[in-house]
Amino acid sequence: MHGLIDRGLSRQLEEDLTQFPAVALLGPRQCGKSTLARRTVERHIQSGGSAILLDLERPSDRAKLADPETFLLRHADALVCLDEVQHVPELFPVLRALVDQDRRPGRFLLLGSASPALLRQGNETLAGRLSVIELTPFLHGEVVTTARASEAELWLRGGFPDSLLARSDAASFRWREQFVRTFLERDIPQLGFRVPAMTLSRFWQMCAHLQGQVVNLSALGRALGESHTAARHHLDILEATYVLRTVPALEANLGKRLVKAPKLYLRDSGLLHALLGLHDMDALAGHPVYGASWEGFVVEQVLARAHGWSASYYRTAKGDELDLVLSKRGREVGIEVRANSAPTVNRGFWTAVADLGLREVYVVAPVRHAFPLGQGVEAISLGGLLDRLDSSG
Numbered sequence: 001m002h003g004l005i006d007r008g009l010s011r012q013l014e015e016d017l018t019q020f021p022a023v024a025l026l027g028p029r030q031c032g033k034s035t036l037a038r039r040t041v042e043r044h045i046q047s048g049g050s051a052i053l054l055d056l057e058r059p060s061d062r063a064k065l066a067d068p069e070t071f072l073l074r075h076a077d078a079l080v081c082l083d084e085v086q087h088v089p090e091l092f093p094v095l096r097a098l099v100d101q102d103r104r105p106g107r108f109l110l111l112g113s114a115s116p117a118l119l120r121q122g123n124e125t126l127a128g129r130l131s132v133i134e135l136t137p138f139l140h141g142e143v144v145t146t147a148r149a150s151e152a153e154l155w156l157r158g159g160f161p162d163s164l165l166a167r168s169d170a171a172s173f174r175w176r177e178q179f180v181r182t183f184l185e186r187d188i189p190q191l192g193f194r195v196p197a198m199t200l201s202r203f204w205q206m207c208a209h210l211q212g213q214v215v216n217l218s219a220l221g222r223a224l225g226e227s228h229t230a231a232r233h234h235l236d237i238l239e240a241t242y243v244l245r246t247v248p249a250l251e252a253n254l255g256k257r258l259v260k261a262p263k264l265y266l267r268d269s270g271l272l273h274a275l276l277g278l279h280d281m282d283a284l285a286g287h288p289v290y291g292a293s294w295e296g297f298v299v300e301q302v303l304a305r306a307h308g309w310s311a312s313y314y315r316t317a318k319g320d321e322l323d324l325v326l327s328k329r330g331r332e333v334g335i336e337v338r339a340n341s342a343p344t345v346n347r348g349f350w351t352a353v354a355d356l357g358l359r360e361v362y363v364v365a366p367v368r369h370a371f372p373l374g375q376g377v378e379a380i381s382l383g384g385l386l387d388r389l390d391s392s393g
Contacts, residue, residue: 158270
């Protein structure tokens with residue numbers, strides 16, 4: 001069922017395989033990397049090519065790489081897809097040597113579960129030879145636009161395929177609970193991080209309660225009974241594994257005192273709700289995180305779609321603020337997020353718009369039709385905003 005949903009990155013993946021000797025497809029566990037890779041391999045074979053796929057979590061497949069150079073040379077004419085490649089870091093020098101001997105495109109497709117080791121090794125040994133693509137869980141344009149799920153379902157359950165496509169909200173919630181447990185107890189140690197699961201679980205839950213707020217590492221460290229350095233380390237782990245995102249503050253010389261610390265978001269709204277024990281929309285609607293959850297959902301959907309845009313948020317010490325400021329080739333877009341179907345904005349919003357001299361500003365809310373709010377500002381749905389960014393970005 002999952003494989004029937006087209007991923008927006010399919011075309012980019014296939015194009016990159018025609019240009020680069022190696023392509024790395026990175027993203028969190030269970031987000032659909034293996035499914036996308038299998039479909040890519042199948043199309044490669046159907047078009048007359050040869051391919052081999054190894055899952056390096058399987059001992060039998062790892063054993064085939066006991067002598068990796070000999071094995072890979074034996075399949076030199078095939079597209080070799082290596083899933084969970086971070087489990088065999090000693091492969092990277094071999095891959096570099098083989099690529100340097102033969103720069104033909106489409107030799108290797110490397111899948112990794114958001115491994116910092118993969119990124120580091122790729123940068124050191126495959127620079128100029130490797131294209132890196134980040135795959136997220138399902139996005140608005142992949143499931144809502146195609147009527148595979150409603151916007152409310154995607155928001156509540158998040159985009160992980162097994163969660164979004166579960167038979168009920170209860171089944172979805174149970175899957176996410178198990179994902180969190182497995183992520184903390186198995187995946188994090190396998191990625192080489194030595195942090196007690198209970199400590200990282202507490203930190204992750206604290207971040208859930210701070211959704212959409214400015215990061216204060218000292219406060220987070222004190223709440224854990226640790227230093228701000230330790231809190232920074234925990235945050236880096238969750239960012240590196242694609243379950244948490246920080247949005248930087250806008251740097252601008254406007255003669256105003258600006259907030260400089262980044263804002264924090266859990267990337268998948270379904271995991272946010274699981275960590276906060278919110279089983280359904282009724283529970284979410286009655287929780288203080290409701291507005292921040294919608295904000296984080298919108299931010300993630302926008303940033304996952306806004307390729308080539310730089311993104312930041314704007315806030316002054318007085319509280320004048322815009323949730324997102326996007327910039328690309330001279331075009332600047334201001335975005336404010338409201339969870340109300342009849343959105344309103346305050347004086348601080350208008351001040352921020354004036355400070356930045358923005359001419360294109362949207363207030364993203366769960367509305368059916370776009371309508372003006374005055375002075376060049378438009379209230380718009382999430383889908384409508386994504387279409388605007390696509391059509392004129």
